[in-house]
Amino acid sequence: xxxxxxxxxxxxxxxxxxxxxxxxxxxxxxxxxxxxxxxxxxxxxxxxxxxxxxxxxxxxxxxxxxxxxxxxxxxxxxxxxxxxxxxxxxxxxxxxxxxxxxxxxxxxxxxxxxx
Amino acid sequence: xxxxxxxxxxxxxxxxxxxxxxxxxxxxxxxxxxxxxxxxxxxxxxxxxxxxxxxxxxxxxxxxxxxxxxxxxxxxxxxxxxxxxxxxxxxxxxxxxxxxxxxxxxxxxxxxxxxxxxxxxxxxxxxxxxxxxxxxxxxxxxxxxxxxxxxxxxxxxxxxxxxxxxxxxxxxxxxxxxxxxxxxxxxxxxxxxxxxxxxxxxxxxxxxxxxxxxxxxxxxxxxxxxxxxxxxxxxxxxxxxxxxxxxxxxxxxxxxxxxxxxxxxxxxxxxxxxxxxxxxxxxxxxxxxxxxxxxxxxxxxxxxxxxxxxxxxxxxxxxxxxxxxxxxxxxxxxxxxxxxxxxxxxxxxxxxxxxxxxxxxxxxxxxxxxxxxxxxxxxxxxxxxxxxxxxxxxxxxxxxxxxxxxxxxxxxxxxxxxxxxxxxxxxxxxxxx
Numbered sequence: 001x002x003x004x005x006x007x008x009x010x011x012x013x014x015x016x017x018x019x020x021x022x023x024x025x026x027x028x029x030x031x032x033x034x035x036x037x038x039x040x041x042x043x044x045x046x047x048x049x050x051x052x053x054x055x056x057x058x059x060x061x062x063x064x065x066x067x068x069x070x071x072x073x074x075x076x077x078x079x080x081x082x083x084x085x086x087x088x089x090x091x092x093x094x095x096x097x098x099x100x101x102x103x104x105x106x107x108x109x110x111x112x113x114x115x
Numbered sequence: 116x117x118x119x120x121x122x123x124x125x126x127x128x129x130x131x132x133x134x135x136x137x138x139x140x141x142x143x144x145x146x147x148x149x150x151x152x153x154x155x156x157x158x159x160x161x162x163x164x165x166x167x168x169x170x171x172x173x174x175x176x177x178x179x180x181x182x183x184x185x186x187x188x189x190x191x192x193x194x195x196x197x198x199x200x201x202x203x204x205x206x207x208x209x210x211x212x213x214x215x216x217x218x219x220x221x222x223x224x225x226x227x228x229x230x231x232x233x234x235x236x237x238x239x240x241x242x243x244x245x246x247x248x249x250x251x252x253x254x255x256x257x258x259x260x261x262x263x264x265x266x267x268x269x270x271x272x273x274x275x276x277x278x279x280x281x282x283x284x285x286x287x288x289x290x291x292x293x294x295x296x297x298x299x300x301x302x303x304x305x306x307x308x309x310x311x312x313x314x315x316x317x318x319x320x321x322x323x324x325x326x327x328x329x330x331x332x333x334x335x336x337x338x339x340x341x342x343x344x345x346x347x348x349x350x351x352x353x354x355x356x357x358x359x360x361x362x363x364x365x366x367x368x369x370x371x372x373x374x375x376x377x378x379x380x381x382x383x384x385x386x387x388x389x390x391x392x393x394x395x396x397x398x399x400x401x402x403x404x405x406x407x408x409x410x411x412x413x414x415x416x417x418x419x420x421x422x423x424x425x426x427x428x429x430x431x432x433x434x435x436x437x438x439x440x441x442x443x444x445x446x447x448x449x450x451x452x453x454x455x456x457x458x459x460x461x462x463x464x465x466x467x468x469x470x471x472x473x474x475x476x477x478x479x480x481x482x483x484x485x486x487x488x489x490x491x492x493x494x495x496x497x498x499x500x501x502x503x504x505x506x507x508x509x510x511x512x513x514x515x516x517x518x519x520x521x522x523x524x525x526x527x528x529x530x531x532x533x534x535x536x537x538x539x540x541x542x543x544x545x546x547x548x
Contacts, residue, residue: 046388097547
């Protein structure tokens with residue numbers, strides 16, 4: 001456990017250094033976003049979420065139907081079963097604009113803007 | 116159950132919105148330059164319709180040689196045949212290179228290619244090569260039902276403008292455009308519509324109807340290289356013959372790219388996704404609406420130059436070509452860099468069997484400047500504003516050849532305002548409100 005922690009810290013420091021002087025400070029605390037899929041609708045729709053590279057995004061998804069939420073650009077697909085809540089912690093390690101979509105039916109839930 | 120993973124990975128990353136100060140700064144420069152040109156640029160036609168240019172005989176001889184042309188044509192034919200194999204026998208996943216090849220290498224790549232190398236697409240075009248082959252085997256070059264010169268004249272590039280809108284619809288509206296079945300249908304339509312038409316009506320049909328060739332030759336008018344001449348692109352745009360229907364091609368291209376930016380706005384996503392009507396309906400309406408908006412505004416701008424004839428309209432529309440190129444670079448350069456490399460990797464394994472035909476399968480993706488948003492923003496700004504500046508200068512020169520001396524300033528105003536509208540609209544779309 002301790003070893004893991006040390007490795008993690010080393011990695012964070014390394015990536016911080018690699019990213020240059022402007023981002024030597026640690027990324028801000030994780031961003032929590034709640035997604036609700038109910039009655040064939042979705043909440044939120046096209047919400048802009050501003051993040052900093054390296055920041056964590058914690059998605060909490062509740063659905064009344066079996067569905068999958070796709071985080072574009074990160075090749076992450078989060079499956080939810082009907083009536084369940086799923087939480088997923090993702091590291092936002094890319095720069096750009098990425099959409100988070102539900103599939104049944106297709107909704108653009110979030111627009112991640114990672115600086 | 117395995118994850119459905121790379122089902123729609125293509126274009127999964129977009130650029131960050133252009134920062135607001137960049138939008139304002141760009142708009143200020145655009146206004147200053149536009150009215151600066153109107154007030155202080157040359158007052159009588161500078162080139163009076165002559166394209167000019169410097170001949171480069173040795174380079175031209177090399178480029179025109181049978182071997183060079185044959186090699187380029189063979190390369191084009193091979194690339195399309197290779198990808199055609201992936202289209203018909205490959206796997207229906209985004210790792211199939213046909214998707215990246217169609218939407219990125221061809222649709223986006225032909226812009227820098229034509230800008231740098233001039234009208235090379237005509238030589239590269241596999242449909243032309245196939246047609247030439249058929250003529251070699253005895254097909255009449257003018258087709259089985261040759262059209263009259265006046266009909267060709269009237270057709271102009273209008274069929275291609277329609278085909279471009281069709282491709283724009285496939286790229287931006289068609290919900291399953293990343294599946295093989297849909298792409299097979301469109302490829303078939305392209306080959307039958309363009310090559311089949313050329314068999315019936317003659318080779319000239321390709322120049323009238325092939326959306327990729329017409330897009331490429333339109334962009335190539337802004338190139339330094341007009342075989343066999345090295346030219347001033349500004350001068351070439353304002354003096355070279357504008358094919359009939361240029362205005363429709365330019366309208367389609369600008370409308371498609373603008374609509375692509377528009378679909379990324381929060382307003383569009385919210386409105387269409389909370390509506391009871393299907394997204395395809397809104398997409399079709401939005402695409403056609405945007406093309407119509409460009410067409411109507413372009414006509415209003417051109418109207419200032421006098422009675423709106425087809426010839427006037429086509430000539431002045433050439434001044435929008437640099438704006439079209441600026442839009443394309445600003446919207447798609449990152450896509451070309453990222454997905455272009457991914458396509459190169461996938462091309463080694465067209466059937467998903469683990470091949471490494473060209474030795475590219477193991478390559479990594481170089482992100483270049485894509486992790487530095489400031490550089491992307493700067494490139495976008497330079498492309499949009501640069502395209503505008505060149506466009507305004509071309510419009511100025513074309514106007515001077517069309518307008519009587521006493522209306523030479525007032526007559527240009529409408530077109531200038533329209534171009535400012537396109538450019539500032541482009542900046543706002545990149546800001547992605």
